[in-house]
Amino acid sequence: MGRLKHPGPGFLPFGLAIVLIILSLFLIFSKWKKGIASTPFWDHRTWLRPLLGVAILIFFALVVQWVGFLITTFVFLIIWMGVIERIRWRTIVSISVGTTVALFLIFRYFLEVPLPVGFFKW
Amino acid sequence: MKKDKKFSLVWMLCLFLLIPVTVGAAEKFPTKPIEIVVPFAAGGSTDVLARMVAKYAPKYFDKPLVIINKPGGGGVTGTEGVVRSKADGYSLYLGYGSGHDLVTPHFQKLPYETFIDLIPVCRLSVHSVVMIIRADAPYKTLKEFIDWGKKREQVTASVSTKAGSVDITFQALGKATGVKIVTVPFRGGAESVTAIVGGQTDCGGNHPSEIISHIKAKRLIPIAVALEQRDSAIPDVPTFKELGYNVVTVGSVKGVAAPKGTPPEVIQYLSERFKKVCEDPEFIKSMKDIGQPVMYLGSADFEKYLKDGFEQYGKLIKEFNIKLE
Amino acid sequence: MFQGLANGFGIAFSFTNLTFALLGALLGTIVGILPGLGPAATISLLLPLSFKIGSPVTSIIMMAGIFYGAMYGGSTTSILVNIPGEAASVVTCIDGYQMALKGRAGPALGIAAIGSFIAGTIGVIGLTFVAPPLAEFALKFGPPEYFALTLLGLLMATLLGGSSIVKGLIMVVLGLLLGSVGLDPISGAIRFTWGFFMLQEGVDFVTLAMGMFGIGEILINLEKELTTELVTRKITHLWPTLKDWAESKWAILRGSFIGFFIGILPGGGAVISSLVSYAVEKKVSKHPEEFGKGAIQGVAGPESANNSAASTSFIPLLTLGIPGNAAIAMIFAALLIQGVQPGPFLITEHPDVFWGVVASMYIGNVMLLILNLPLVGMWVQLLRVPYAILAPIIVLFCCIGVYSIRNTVFDIWVMGIFGVIGYLFRKVDMEPGPLILAFVLGPILERSLRQALLISAGSPFIFFSRPISGAMMGFLILFIFIQIVRAVRAKWTRVQ
Numbered sequence: 001m002g003r004l005k006h007p008g009p010g011f012l013p014f015g016l017a018i019v020l021i022i023l024s025l026f027l028i029f030s031k032w033k034k035g036i037a038s039t040p041f042w043d044h045r046t047w048l049r050p051l052l053g054v055a056i057l058i059f060f061a062l063v064v065q066w067v068g069f070l071i072t073t074f075v076f077l078i079i080w081m082g083v084i085e086r087i088r089w090r091t092i093v094s095i096s097v098g099t100t101v102a103l104f105l106i107f108r109y110f111l112e113v114p115l116p117v118g119f120f121k122w
Numbered sequence: 123m124k125k126d127k128k129f130s131l132v133w134m135l136c137l138f139l140l141i142p143v144t145v146g147a148a149e150k151f152p153t154k155p156i157e158i159v160v161p162f163a164a165g166g167s168t169d170v171l172a173r174m175v176a177k178y179a180p181k182y183f184d185k186p187l188v189i190i191n192k193p194g195g196g197g198v199t200g201t202e203g204v205v206r207s208k209a210d211g212y213s214l215y216l217g218y219g220s221g222h223d224l225v226t227p228h229f230q231k232l233p234y235e236t237f238i239d240l241i242p243v244c245r246l247s248v249h250s251v252v253m254i255i256r257a258d259a260p261y262k263t264l265k266e267f268i269d270w271g272k273k274r275e276q277v278t279a280s281v282s283t284k285a286g287s288v289d290i291t292f293q294a295l296g297k298a299t300g301v302k303i304v305t306v307p308f309r310g311g312a313e314s315v316t317a318i319v320g321g322q323t324d325c326g327g328n329h330p331s332e333i334i335s336h337i338k339a340k341r342l343i344p345i346a347v348a349l350e351q352r353d354s355a356i357p358d359v360p361t362f363k364e365l366g367y368n369v370v371t372v373g374s375v376k377g378v379a380a381p382k383g384t385p386p387e388v389i390q391y392l393s394e395r396f397k398k399v400c401e402d403p404e405f406i407k408s409m410k411d412i413g414q415p416v417m418y419l420g421s422a423d424f425e426k427y428l429k430d431g432f433e434q435y436g437k438l439i440k441e442f443n444i445k446l447e
Numbered sequence: 448m449f450q451g452l453a454n455g456f457g458i459a460f461s462f463t464n465l466t467f468a469l470l471g472a473l474l475g476t477i478v479g480i481l482p483g484l485g486p487a488a489t490i491s492l493l494l495p496l497s498f499k500i501g502s503p504v505t506s507i508i509m510m511a512g513i514f515y516g517a518m519y520g521g522s523t524t525s526i527l528v529n530i531p532g533e534a535a536s537v538v539t540c541i542d543g544y545q546m547a548l549k550g551r552a553g554p555a556l557g558i559a560a561i562g563s564f565i566a567g568t569i570g571v572i573g574l575t576f577v578a579p580p581l582a583e584f585a586l587k588f589g590p591p592e593y594f595a596l597t598l599l600g601l602l603m604a605t606l607l608g609g610s611s612i613v614k615g616l617i618m619v620v621l622g623l624l625l626g627s628v629g630l631d632p633i634s635g636a637i638r639f640t641w642g643f644f645m646l647q648e649g650v651d652f653v654t655l656a657m658g659m660f661g662i663g664e665i666l667i668n669l670e671k672e673l674t675t676e677l678v679t680r681k682i683t684h685l686w687p688t689l690k691d692w693a694e695s696k697w698a699i700l701r702g703s704f705i706g707f708f709i710g711i712l713p714g715g716g717a718v719i720s721s722l723v724s725y726a727v728e729k730k731v732s733k734h735p736e737e738f739g740k741g742a743i744q745g746v747a748g749p750e751s752a753n754n755s756a757a758s759t760s761f762i763p764l765l766t767l768g769i770p771g772n773a774a775i776a777m778i779f780a781a782l783l784i785q786g787v788q789p790g791p792f793l794i795t796e797h798p799d800v801f802w803g804v805v806a807s808m809y810i811g812n813v814m815l816l817i818l819n820l821p822l823v824g825m826w827v828q829l830l831r832v833p834y835a836i837l838a839p840i841i842v843l844f845c846c847i848g849v850y851s852i853r854n855t856v857f858d859i860w861v862m863g864i865f866g867v868i869g870y871l872f873r874k875v876d877m878e879p880g881p882l883i884l885a886f887v888l889g890p891i892l893e894r895s896l897r898q899a900l901l902i903s904a905g906s907p908f909i910f911f912s913r914p915i916s917g918a919m920m921g922f923l924i925l926f927i928f929i930q931i932v933r934a935v936r937a938k939w940t941r942v943q
Contacts, residue, residue: 008634008636009631009633009634009636009638010636010638012623012627012893013624013627013638013639016620016623016624016627017624019616019620020617020620020621020624023613023616023617023620024617026613027611027613027614027617030613046670046671047670049669049670050666050667050669050670050870052669053665053666053669053842054666054863054866054867057662057842057846057859057863057866058863060846060859061846061856061859061860061863064846064850064856064859065856073843076839076843077839077840077843080838080839080842081835081836081839091836095836099840099843103843103844103847163773163776164487164491164773164776164777164780165770165773165776165777165779165780166776169780170780170783170784173494173780173784174784176495177495177498177784186495188495189491189494189495191491193648194630194647194648195630195647195648196630199647199648275904276904278901278902284633284634304901304902304904306590306898306901306902307633307898308898309894312769312770312776312779313713315769316586316713316763316769317589319586319767319769320586320587320588320589321586321589322589322590322902323902334788335768335788335789335790335791335792336768336790338788338790338792339790339791339792341791408784408786411786411788412783412788
């Protein structure tokens with residue numbers, strides 16, 4: 001950790017941790033004193049959609065390297081719009097196709113960013 | 123009869139298909155651009171060297187050289203990337219012989235074996251460690267600096283990275299001269315030059331290419347260089363050895379390396395072509411202008427040079443009892 | 448000098464140079480808008496092209512265009528979707544996005560563009576006239592000064608904490624902790640990586656920003672079933688009104704000057720400028736409560752600051768040969784390779800390069816203004832897209848952007864985790880702004896502290912004995928003292 005005059009790598013994190021603990025206690029304490037009623041984090045299932053969003057994101061991260069960018073993006077868009085939102089099928093498909101192609105073109109050709117190529121070579 | 127015909131047809135087809143395969147195999151290296159990985163930040167001395175080489179390469183290489191920067195971990199991250207890449211000659215490491223290759227392994231274990239997992243292709247340049255002071259400092263030579271430094275509790279030296287070639291050199295110097303030298307690390311050569319130019323430290327250590335414009339502008343004065351012989355980029359600067367202090371290193375060597383397993387013909391091709399670039403008069407002139415000496419060495423000689431340099435650092439560290447604190 | 452400038456304009460107005468200036472500005476704007484790719488990376492991609500161009504003047508003109516173009520573009524995403532394009536645009540998110548939500552995206556974008564133009568031009572004027580002495584001033588900034596400056600910046604960041612100072616402080620501390628992930632440059636020790644090799648360089652800013660700001664925002668919006676557009680209030684005028692202009696003009700001027708001076712300093716110039724500008728605007732405003740809810744000065748000031756900082760960050764390069772940040776370092780390398788030594792002799796040995804670049808910066812700023820203003824209309828239309836469709840596209844954009852930094856899915860995971868964290872933070876009413884700013888400034892702070900103590904052999908006196916840092920520390924202490932006195936007084940009167 002180093003001496004005070006010669007701080008080592010552990011100095012800052014340690015000090016910060018202490019400050020953090022003090023501040024958090026202060027916060028908890030002051031709220032408790034004010035007697036604020038605790039409101040529920042989520043009322044009636046509002047946590048569902050964010051959770052789905054996270055789930056789809058996880059799916060994307062897991063699958064994209066394996067299956068390739070194009071397919072994953074396409075499926076991602078379809079699932080998101082279909083499951084989380086309620087949009088007409090036609091709109092979903094057209095937007096999914098359009099966006100996937102557009103993104104692919106922009107990133108792959110215009111910017112020459114290497115995108116994950118899955119084993120379908122797409 | 124019909125069966126025979128079918129059979130021979132199949133045979134012909136196979137032979138037919140074999141042709142492109144054999145032709146493909148016989149196609150000479152390179153068939154696509156070659157990636158050169160520089161494990162340091164863009165704009166640094168190694169990066170500039172790489173880009174300079176890439177600029178003149180199209181004259182001698184059949185395919186272009188593409189420079190990719192992968193800074194991080196003091197150079198280890200990018201180097202490891204090359205170590206783990208395919209040994210087909212399309213992924214090379216430029217900077218072989220830098221601090222993390224010759225100095226760091228004496229202190230820490232790296233995620234790869236510097237001399238086993240990489241094959242030396244050729245040496246391009248040597249970036250020596252030069253000691254510089256401000257032009258308006260109260261000391262003008264190494265001797266004066268040492269006299270001045272002995273009277274003080276400590277003197278500070280700006281260096282580019284902790285435990286890099288410059289840092290170790292200065293720690294050795296401190297022990298050799300009896301002056302307490304405290305090395306202050308910055309993020310790379312550019313930042314450390316800024317520090318010494320601004321007078322934040324008492325002296326600094328850098329490579330010639332990082333300070334040449336400041337020397338020309340008479341802001342900085344080089345007072346010694348840590349090499350066996352004088353550096354051709356700054357021929358008027360004496361070595362530490364000449365001045366009586368046995369602080370000799372190979373500096374930061376800049377060579378090209380390929381991953382273990384790269385075919386010898388590929389290495390041969392590469393080292394020949396790099397040699398041609400190093401012999402190009404325009405290349406030599408441009409390099410001289412930016413303070414980087416062109417010092418080509420072929421694969422086998424380079425390997426020996428590197429190993430000697432590595433041992434030399436080892437001896438220096440032992441002799442002066444340098445520790446990583 | 449005027450001779451030189453006149454020559455410079457002559458050079459800059461050549462057809463080739465004008466074309467490349469435009470190209471650079473255009474590219475820069477696009478790069479600024481797109482997540483992941485930054486001006487430094489773009490310039491490095493284009494380096495080989497610069498050899499083909501041949502002339503160093505033209506290459507630098509183009510690269511400079513990319514650099515300050517990116518500053519213009521970075522604010523666009525901040526305002527529209529609350530995702531900062533780079534660290535200097537984080538502050539713009541705060542009021543800019545609020546303005547967009549109120550249907551005032553047009554004026555926000557407009558005033559950002561106008562402010563950026565004015566500030567950029569002021570920066571270039573400064574470059575023309577006072578470059579050398581300013582550069583000398585910048586040299587005097589050593590570790591103690593950087594420490595004091597970053598401390599100042601961090602203090603400003605806590606003030607962004609919205610309602611509660613304590614919450615703001617907690618976010619700052621968390622940001623500092625996040626900033627210490629990775630390799631410690633002073634000692635070589637590796638911190639907080641839990642064996643993940645990918646974390647050795649620390650968490651990447653873009654990943655953190657995309658996660659906390661982008662994904663976090665989307666997740667929280669998912670809670671409400673938005674079938675319509677994000678902005679339901681009628682999108683009013685496309686342009687800033689006269690009232691907006693009246694309110695912002697001083698902010699723009701102040702921001703320009705703040706960015707001008709702080710931008711010269713190598714290191715955190717643009718970020719710190721935007722922070723200081725925001726804090727200053729909040730302090731001098733007659734309606735400080737407006738800040739955080741869509742005060743136009745909160746956009747005008749910081750945006751001007753970061754643009755004039757972009758202009759002045761060229762000063763150390765052109766006069767001393769010292770690059771101030773990654774993008775400028777690339778330009779430095781490009782110059783070197785073309786045989787032009789950036790340094791004190793640049794102006795005498797290669798006056799065409801120096802003046803040509805300076806002149807083209809004037810022109811570049813004009814070009815960007817002309818480019819960006821009509822685009823405002825287009826961007827605002829984007830907000831009309833139903834959120835249900837916009838949201839997944841934004842998420843995708845973030846994913847790809849983050850992936851493109853290091854070509855690894857690991858970064859997408861990290862972004863996702865920060866997204867969830869950002870979402871949870873918003874649920875408890877904690878602003879991610881101070882966190883991300885502390886994340887950026889923290890490493891500089893720590894490094895400077897330790898470097899300074901190495902230089903002073905452990906004595907903290909160094910922070911006060913040097914004139915510049917002494918002045919800053921004094922100001923800091925005074926400031927904190929006044930805040931405490933005010934808070935205590937307020938409590939006192941309440942008790943009575």
